[in-house]
Amino acid sequence: MHGDEPQSADVAAMLIEDLATQDHPQLVIVSHLNPDGLARGTRKNGRGVDLNRNFPTANWAASDLGDPYHGGDQPGSEVETQLLLDLYARYAPSRILAIHCIDGGRHCINYDGPAQQLAKTMSTLNGYAVSADIGYPTPGSMGTWAGRERSIPTITLEMPDDRPAVDCWADHREALLTFVNHEE
Numbered sequence: 246m247h248g249d250e251p252q253s254a255d256v257a258a259m260l261i262e263d264l265a266t267q268d269h270p271q272l273v274i275v276s277h278l279n280p281d282g283l284a285r286g287t288r289k290n291g292r293g294v295d296l297n298r299n300f301p302t303a304n305w306a307a308s309d310l311g312d313p314y315h316g317g318d319q320p321g322s323e324v325e326t327q328l329l330l331d332l333y334a335r336y337a338p339s340r341i342l343a344i345h346c347i348d349g350g351r352h353c354i355n356y357d358g359p360a361q362q363l364a365k366t367m368s369t370l371n372g373y374a375v376s377a378d379i380g381y382p383t384p385g386s387m388g389t390w391a392g393r394e395r396s397i398p399t400i401t402l403e404m405p406d407d408r409p410a411v412d413c414w415a416d417h418r419e420a421l422l423t424f425v426n427h428e429e
């Protein structure tokens with residue numbers, strides 16, 4: 246989702262590879278949602294939009310293109326956001342996981358909607374703190390759209406942005422597989 250958090254895409258790709266040899270429930274993984282941002286090393290997509298502020302939520306906020314968290318000209322304006330919305334409509338997921346990176350030792354398992362127990366279970370496997378509030382406003386975020394407004398259990402794994410992907414994968418493999426195989 247954020248191109249300057251490349252370990253997220255790498256870990257998602259490693260999860261796909263790992264799951265290829267296992268039985269698991271149906272799941273859909275978008276490992277590289279923001280390829281333009283990833284190629285440029287930018288948070289935003291190629292049109293200067295922060296995809297995690299572009300969801301059509303009640304609290305979506307208009308802002309200037311120069312805003313580092315610019316959420317688009319209008320809610321759901323970006324093809325990347327539309328892809329996720331199409332996938333959610335098509336598959337009606339029972340739970341959603343987003344993988345991000347964060348700076349300054351603020352790594353955590355954030356959740357939106359009815360996902361506290363799942364977040365706590367994952368936390369026993371990776372040792373991360375569970376947080377219901379990331380600590381700053383996130384208007385137009387996927388967690389708000391899915392978790393808060395539609396009550397789809399939504400987990401946001403925030404990994405340290407200075408940790409190599411292979412180490413992130415080792416840190417979180419068990420927690421990620423637990424998310425995948427979780428039964429309601």
Ligand SMILES: [Zn+2]
Nearest residue numbers: 247250345346
């Ligand atoms: Zn992010």
